[in-house]
Amino acid sequence: MSASKRDELVRKALKAFYRDGFGATGMDKLVAETGVSKTSMYKHFRTKDDLILAVLRLRDENFRNWLTRRIEELAKSPRKRLLAMFDALDEWFAEENYRSCMFIKASSEYQDPKNPIHAASAEHKRMLTSYIEKIATLADAKNPALLARQLMLLKEGAIVTAHLQGRTGVADDAKQAAKILLDHAIPTTQSRRIT
Amino acid sequence: MSASKRDELVRKALKAFYRDGFGATGMDKLVAETGVSKTSMYKHFRTKDDLILAVLRLRDENFRNWLTRRIEELAKSPRKRLLAMFDALDEWFAEENYRSCMFIKASSEYQDPKNPIHAASAEHKRMLTSYIEKIATLADAKNPALLARQLMLLKEGAIVTAHLQGRTGVADDAKQAAKILLDHAIPTTQSRRIT
DNA sequence: CATGAGATTTACCGATCGGTTCATCTGCGT
DNA sequence: ACGCAGATGAACCGATCGGTAAATCTCATG
Numbered sequence: 001m002s003a004s005k006r007d008e009l010v011r012k013a014l015k016a017f018y019r020d021g022f023g024a025t026g027m028d029k030l031v032a033e034t035g036v037s038k039t040s041m042y043k044h045f046r047t048k049d050d051l052i053l054a055v056l057r058l059r060d061e062n063f064r065n066w067l068t069r070r071i072e073e074l075a076k077s078p079r080k081r082l083l084a085m086f087d088a089l090d091e092w093f094a095e096e097n098y099r100s101c102m103f104i105k106a107s108s109e110y111q112d113p114k115n116p117i118h119a120a121s122a123e124h125k126r127m128l129t130s131y132i133e134k135i136a137t138l139a140d141a142k143n144p145a146l147l148a149r150q151l152m153l154l155k156e157g158a159i160v161t162a163h164l165q166g167r168t169g170v171a172d173d174a175k176q177a178a179k180i181l182l183d184h185a186i187p188t189t190q191s192r193r194i195t
Numbered sequence: 196m197s198a199s200k201r202d203e204l205v206r207k208a209l210k211a212f213y214r215d216g217f218g219a220t221g222m223d224k225l226v227a228e229t230g231v232s233k234t235s236m237y238k239h240f241r242t243k244d245d246l247i248l249a250v251l252r253l254r255d256e257n258f259r260n261w262l263t264r265r266i267e268e269l270a271k272s273p274r275k276r277l278l279a280m281f282d283a284l285d286e287w288f289a290e291e292n293y294r295s296c297m298f299i300k301a302s303s304e305y306q307d308p309k310n311p312i313h314a315a316s317a318e319h320k321r322m323l324t325s326y327i328e329k330i331a332t333l334a335d336a337k338n339p340a341l342l343a344r345q346l347m348l349l350k351e352g353a354i355v356t357a358h359l360q361g362r363t364g365v366a367d368d369a370k371q372a373a374k375i376l377l378d379h380a381i382p383t384t385q386s387r388r389i390t
Numbered sequence: 391c392a393t394g395a396g397a398t399t400t401a402c403c404g405a406t407c408g409g410t411t412c413a414t415c416t417g418c419g420t
Numbered sequence: 421a422c423g424c425a426g427a428t429g430a431a432c433c434g435a436t437c438g439g440t441a442a443a444t445c446t447c448a449t450g
């Protein structure tokens with residue numbers, strides 16, 4: 001019970017933090033929103049930062065599970081999967097309450113790289129990059145690590161642009177760019193030849 | 196005097212906000228850091244948000260001036276200038292106190308698109324994109340608007356990644372990707388032919 | 391039913407938040 | 421020297437911040 005209660009608190013805190021930001025969401029608001037008392041909250045989490053770290057762990061798990069699942073549903077070949085990432089992003093951006101990436105926002109509010117919250121955010125990005133690199137390797141990219149980093153640049157750029165400009169089609173801009181990068185990074189199999 | 200005093204306040208506030216973030220920098224800290232009294236501060240700026248907007252206006256001016264100047268110093272042809280943007284970014288990322296993009300951070304803390312702070316940040320990005328599009332047009336890109344948006348995606352991605360991962364070489368990853376995009380978007384003149 | 395351990399509630403802590411009130415100080419025209 | 425306006429300083433406002441102490445409730449076991 002205690003564990004699942006904790007999980008429920010983390011889930012609700014995730015919602016609130018994602019919606020309103022970390023600094024702007026006080027413990028009192030969290031307590032009011034979860035129904036639990038402040039003392040109970042502080043029995044589960046020693047400090048607010050501890051709660052935030054737990055939230056980021058859940059977000060990391062949720063997001064990476066979702067993205068990998070969606071990528072693998074949308075396409076089968078490694079090459080197509082690299083592109084499918086941007087279709088998945090497009091679905092995410094279209095969500096009613098899309099509010100950018102929780103880890104980018106966390107690193108904006110906790111800027112010191114030594115801060116555990118910042119470090120956890122960096123680790124999330126590292127794990128995602130490593131996943132993309134694995135696919136890039138399967139796709140026979142000449143330099144899978146470089147390709148993965150570049151696709152990630154497009155992804156991060158699309159994430160902040162979709163939030164800042166609100167414009168639709170951001171993911172598609174990124175996807176078209178990714179296609180061009182792929183054609184160059186992968187000794188082409190069936191990909192259309194240039195000019 | 197009054198105007199330059201105001202400017203000095205904005206300059207010092209910019210430093211503090213960039214270093215510590217908007218929410219984490221209270222008016223008391225600002226007052227202590229600028230030496231001015233709280234009453235004077237609130238005579239120049241009706242609210243904290245007004246001060247932040249003034250800071251963002253200054254930042255927009257400073258940053259766009261710096262970037263365009265640096266781009267035009269580093270390269271002469273439009274095509275090379277599009278690439279030179281990433282060399283300029285590299286210089287920025289290497290600065291000791293580099294802490295990501297002020298506008299991305301502002302939009303992280305003020306998420307509502309209707310919020311003037313968020314809107315001002317979006318406007319900054321729009322103006323930068325328009326500047327890049329102008330160069331892309333001069334470079335005879337087939338679709339200058341699309342190319343500009345894609346280069347901006349690489350730029351935004353590089354900005355957040357440089358802050359989050361701290362890794363060096365981020366700007367170069369982006370530049371290499373940009374080169375490939377350029378080769379595709381511009382009916383090649385002297386650019387190396389593919390394979 | 392008594393009791394003791396754990397969880398929960400209530401009330402509170404000092405610090406800081408954005409912002410204001412009002413008394414004092416400064417400098418300038420007369 | 422005087423009076424006055426505008427700038428300044430300090431003290432203060434209620435609200436909220438993250439976090440805690442102590443009283444109260446819950447409930448399984450003897």
